[in-house]
Amino acid sequence: MLRLYNFPSSGNCYKIRLLLTQLNIPFEKIDVDIVRGESRTDEFLKRNVNGKVPLLEIEPNKFLAESNAILFYLAENSQFLPNDTLGKINVLRWMFFEQNSLEPSVGTIRYWITKVNKEKEYEQAIKQKRDQGYAALQVMETHLKEHSFFVDNRYTIADICLFGYTHVADEVGFNLSKFTAIDAWMETIKNQPNYVSMAES
Numbered sequence: 679m680l681r682l683y684n685f686p687s688s689g690n691c692y693k694i695r696l697l698l699t700q701l702n703i704p705f706e707k708i709d710v711d712i713v714r715g716e717s718r719t720d721e722f723l724k725r726n727v728n729g730k731v732p733l734l735e736i737e738p739n740k741f742l743a744e745s746n747a748i749l750f751y752l753a754e755n756s757q758f759l760p761n762d763t764l765g766k767i768n769v770l771r772w773m774f775f776e777q778n779s780l781e782p783s784v785g786t787i788r789y790w791i792t793k794v795n796k797e798k799e800y801e802q803a804i805k806q807k808r809d810q811g812y813a814a815l816q817v818m819e820t821h822l823k824e825h826s827f828f829v830d831n832r833y834t835i836a837d838i839c840l841f842g843y844t845h846v847a848d849e850v851g852f853n854l855s856k857f858t859a860i861d862a863w864m865e866t867i868k869n870q871p872n873y874v875s876m877a878e879s
């Protein structure tokens with residue numbers, strides 16, 4: 679059985695739990711307390727030299743790191759990834775955008791505020807990252823005003839990947855009220871077959 683090294687409230691880990699659930703693939707979860715440094719032990723670093731979760735053990739002692747690489751691996755030959763090259767490349771395009779623009783802003787602010795209590799200490803950095811987060815959300819909003827999903831007008835891992843941090847942005851002070859297309863897209867995702875929330879997965 680696949681083993682997922684996991685931190686329950688991480689958006690990056692949730693992406694994997696959501697896809698595995700929607701693919702009906704059973705998996706074992708091994709929770710790693712990243713706040714207490716459990717992803718930085720010698721033992722864990724042997725599994726992932728980058729010291730981060732999610733990490734998927736795809737065969738005994740064979741590990742795959744990076745949430746979006748894991749999504750791509752799992753989605754191959756499924757309904758969640760287009761078959762054609764251009765479709766796949768467009769999925770990658772949005773996954774790179776997520777890691778470059780959304781996750782380092784919304785995801786990092788969320789970690790600083792909710793996990794390590796650095797709201798005061800990192801006030802300036804949070805302000806800067808909040809602007810970057812709103813800029814990323816605006817790009818998504820503009821795209822979603824014209825399209826139901828990110829690629830080929832169908833639900834793919836590009837949507838799963840972007841949903842991971844977008845749907846929890848309001849928990850850390852992002853006001854999403856003017857992002858009506860994002861709101862509609864998030865509702866559509868919550869209505870997909872076998873959808874599971876972060877807390878329930």
Ligand SMILES: N[C@@H](CCC(=O)N[C@@H](CS)C(=O)NCC(=O)O)C(=O)O
Nearest residue numbers: 688690712717730731732744745746
């Ligand atoms: N680019 C990586 C980011 C992974 C990441 O930042 N993981 C965080 C949790 S969301 C982590 O494990 N942090 C622990 C640490 O850096 O020590 C991915 O998408 O998987």
